[in-house]
Amino acid sequence: MERLRLNTDQARNLCELYEKLNRREYVHPDPLEFLYDYPDLRDREIVGLIASSLAYGAVRQILRSVRTVLQRMGESPRDYLGIATQSSLCREFRDFKHRFTTGEELxxxxxxxxxxxxxxxxxxxxxxxxxxxxxxxxxxxLTYLVRELSRPFxxxxxSLLPSPELGSACKRLNLYLRWMVRRDRVDPGGWxxxxxxxxxxxxxxxxxRISQWMGLTLRKQANLRTACEITAAFRKxxxxxxxxxxxxxxRLGIRDDMNPEEFLRTCGG
Incomplete structure (x- = not known):
């Protein structure tokens, strides 16, 4: 079957949306904002893992939970982990809770x-x-990284480290990779x-939902195969x-001052 693709009008509208919204002033509220406080890549990659792993649920709770973890780790998460032990980590986060993520799992x-x-x-x-x-x-x-990170389990x-091996779209981990690999006005990069x-x-x-409305996928489940299909359409x-x-x-689904319906109408959604 022929791969789904964006039409000319959709591509033009996406470029306009990128130029308008892909700016630092539109980041808040988003856990990405925590990465900007860590110029050292050794710290930033740890902060990114924490922030992306907890990026589920209400955004205000996400920001509160990430802030709590980082405050306990001090100025340098890399230095903190360097001297941490299994017992010290369990003590430090024994009272932590983010929805169904426990301090023990973190x-x-x-x-x-x-x-x-x-x-x-x-x-x-x-x-x-x-x-x-x-x-x-x-x-x-990503499968390799998840396998290595998960060994202590x-x-x-x-819940924090889903694997592509099981067909998960791994939204939070792919978000982490976007932050760490891309470099522009929003994504800080480093890898x-x-x-x-x-x-x-x-x-x-x-x-x-946006991809369905734009005709970028006909699939009914937001799994890894669907993520690959949508990515292939953007790759065109x-x-x-x-x-x-x-x-x-x-931003259309996160910020209260954005109107997704207006954009989708211009894209034929």
Missing amino acids: ATMLLGAKRVIETYGSLGGCFVQGMESQHETVIPA QGRPR DSISPRHLLIPLDVHMF IEPEDPVRYDFALT
Whole structure:
């Protein structure tokens, strides 16, 4: 079956939306804003993992939870993890709760991050280890990173680290990769050895509905296959940066001062 694609009017409207909304003044409220406070990449990649992993539920609660975690880690999350132990992490976050994420799960993920950094030098170093030249998307590398981060869970259920192996769209992890790989007025980047062309769209309910209305997918479930289909449609107009429009489009569902219906009407939605 022929792949779905954007028409000329949709592509033009997306470019206009990008120029209008892809700016720092439109970031709040978004957990991405925490990354701007950490110029050191060694800290920023840890902050990004925390902020993206907790990016579910009401946005005000997300910001409050991320802020709580980062305050406890001090000025340098990298230095904090460097001296942390399993027992100290469990003590520090034993009273933490973000919806169905417990302090124990958060502490276990942070322990996984500590061990990955000790083994690979950085979270980015681990991700790159799973990326090979023949890979067309980040799926293999993301699978590798999740597997390494999840080792301390020892097979126990985990909500913060879903794996592409099970068909999950991995919205929060693909959001993390967008932040760490892309570099523009909004995304701070840092993992420069990875090309944005390999990224997948972070598929949440807002992006799924917008993509359906724009005719970018005929699928009924927001899973990994759907994320790949939508990304392929965007890649037709932005082959080197298929998730370029993610931030601008998701402003339509996040900010109260945006009108998604007006934009979708111009796109034939």
